[in-house]
Amino acid sequence: xxxxxxxxxxxxxxxxxxxxxxxxxxxxxxxxxxxxxxxxxxxxxxxxxxxxxxxxxxxxxxxxxxxxxxxxxxxxxxxxxxxxxxxxxxxxxxxxxxxxxxxxxxxxxxxxxxxxxxxxxxxxxxxxxxxxxxxxxxxxxxxxxxxxxxxxxxxxxxxxxxxxxxxxxxxxxxxxxxxxxxxxxxxxxxxxxxxxxxxxxxxxxxxxxxxxxxxxxxxxxxxxxxxxxxxxxxxxxxxxxxxxxxxxxxxxxxxxxxxxxxxxxxxxxxxxxxxxxxxxxxxxxxxxxxxxxxxxxxxxxxxxxxxxxxxxxxxxxxxxxxxxxxxxxxxxxxxxxxxxxxxxxxxxxxxxxxxxxxxxxxxxxxxxxxxxxxxxxxxxxxxxxxxxxxxxxxxxxxxxxxxxxxxxxxxxxxxxxxxxxxxxxxxxxxxxxxxxxxxxxxxxxxxxxxxxxxxxxxx
Numbered sequence: 001x002x003x004x005x006x007x008x009x010x011x012x013x014x015x016x017x018x019x020x021x022x023x024x025x026x027x028x029x030x031x032x033x034x035x036x037x038x039x040x041x042x043x044x045x046x047x048x049x050x051x052x053x054x055x056x057x058x059x060x061x062x063x064x065x066x067x068x069x070x071x072x073x074x075x076x077x078x079x080x081x082x083x084x085x086x087x088x089x090x091x092x093x094x095x096x097x098x099x100x101x102x103x104x105x106x107x108x109x110x111x112x113x114x115x116x117x118x119x120x121x122x123x124x125x126x127x128x129x130x131x132x133x134x135x136x137x138x139x140x141x142x143x144x145x146x147x148x149x150x151x152x153x154x155x156x157x158x159x160x161x162x163x164x165x166x167x168x169x170x171x172x173x174x175x176x177x178x179x180x181x182x183x184x185x186x187x188x189x190x191x192x193x194x195x196x197x198x199x200x201x202x203x204x205x206x207x208x209x210x211x212x213x214x215x216x217x218x219x220x221x222x223x224x225x226x227x228x229x230x231x232x233x234x235x236x237x238x239x240x241x242x243x244x245x246x247x248x249x250x251x252x253x254x255x256x257x258x259x260x261x262x263x264x265x266x267x268x269x270x271x272x273x274x275x276x277x278x279x280x281x282x283x284x285x286x287x288x289x290x291x292x293x294x295x296x297x298x299x300x301x302x303x304x305x306x307x308x309x310x311x312x313x314x315x316x317x318x319x320x321x322x323x324x325x326x327x328x329x330x331x332x333x334x335x336x337x338x339x340x341x342x343x344x345x346x347x348x349x350x351x352x353x354x355x356x357x358x359x360x361x362x363x364x365x366x367x368x369x370x371x372x373x374x375x376x377x378x379x380x381x382x383x384x385x386x387x388x389x390x391x392x393x394x395x396x397x398x399x400x401x402x403x404x405x406x407x408x409x410x411x412x413x414x415x416x417x418x419x420x421x422x423x424x425x426x427x428x429x430x431x432x433x434x435x436x437x438x439x440x441x442x443x444x445x446x447x448x449x450x451x452x453x454x455x456x457x458x459x
Contacts, residue, residue, distance in 0.1 A: 124148025130417025224355025233326030
């Protein structure tokens with residue numbers, strides 16, 4: 001066991017200060033919290049962000065890149081998008097010196113039997129995966145069944161429109177875990193599984209084909225379904241939405257022979273895909289209803305900044321406009337006719353106009369659903385009108401600033417998974433105890449949004 005003397009305890013670090021030390025080719029982050037020293041790995045377990053550039057508040061350190069949080073006392077992950085704990089290392093004081101041993105410590109986990117109840121999770125996205133991971137991480141030893149309509153294990157969906165679409169991320173980076181990981185933890189992950197109904201009275205989930213799955217507690221995190229444009233020609237070839245890894249691969253395959261790309265929707269996905277697919281020999285045009293991209297969310301000044309950055313890279317915009325129909329030749333799209341009357345030539349179209357909750361199977365469940373869109377109404381603990389059923393992610397609608405909202409963000413869905421896992425095991429956790437955060441990267445601009453603001457004081 002290798003020990004390293006880092007210096008005199010008095011004066012090595014001030015209270016709340018952090019410093020990186022290179023010990024035997026390992027980068028270790030040393031912190032001082034109220035006179036006690038702690039040592040953890042210096043880089044985030046998500047994408048390797050340098051934690052020393054983050055924020056240390058009490059014993060919690062926040063990564064500067066995507067705001068994953070860890071407890072420096074034992075390296076335990078407390079907030080997503082990181083999945084794994086930080087390696088932590090013993091620190092001792094010997095003759096007034098701070099000494100770090102590189103013998104890795106594991107966070108202590110108390111096993112929770114919870115009557116060995118069967119917990120069923122509908123959905124293999126961010127929320128469902130986070131819940132399953134957290135349940136096992138908390139020591140829950142009961143049965144966990146994940147019913148996923150997807151063909152693949154849960155994936156890093158934000159990467160699809162960013163680095164993966166731009167060709168900077170390898171396919172093997174996209175799965176959050178491999179299939180063996182779930183098997184090793186006795187998480188029964190059932191892919192290509194369609195849920196057609198939930199009977200809350202008998203606590204059974206009905207599957208296509210007639211099978212039923214019983215549960216004591218149920219988490220519904222079935223995600224969203226990309227909206228299609230109800231216009232003529234929508235079923236032509238080379239018109240895509242982006243939700244799955246297969247979608248991304250299909251777009252990339254079509255883009256190899258595309259010279260004119262039209263993005264319908266100036267959404268986060270639309271703008272990120274535009275930046276990722278733009279090449280010198282390829283024209284890209286973004287069509288959006290807004291006066292300026294992101295105007296309703298960030299205001300005109302920030303939205304205009306994004307638009308000008310895209311335009312400086314050769315991307316064109318048709319704003320305050322929408323698609324009236326898609327024209328085609330030989331079964332594939334050849335143009336997008338706008339409501340303004342203009343027709344944009346196109347041999348590849350990506351539609352990014354939002355999603356709607358995938359909750360049709362809940363219509364006869366007796367749950368309280370939003371009357372227009374079918375999202376599940378939940379309280380701040382994500383508990384539905386049925387006390388044994390929780391809803392999370394894109395389908396959950398809850399009170400924010402005096403009105404109910406449904407928020408479609410990756411990290412927030414992961415937070416929903418943690419909250420649900422805690423409440424399924426009897427711990428009291430709510431949305432009020434977690435700060436929302438999302439990010440977007442477009443060209444050289446990285447925008448990070450912390451909290452929830454309906455208005456702002458300055459730009």
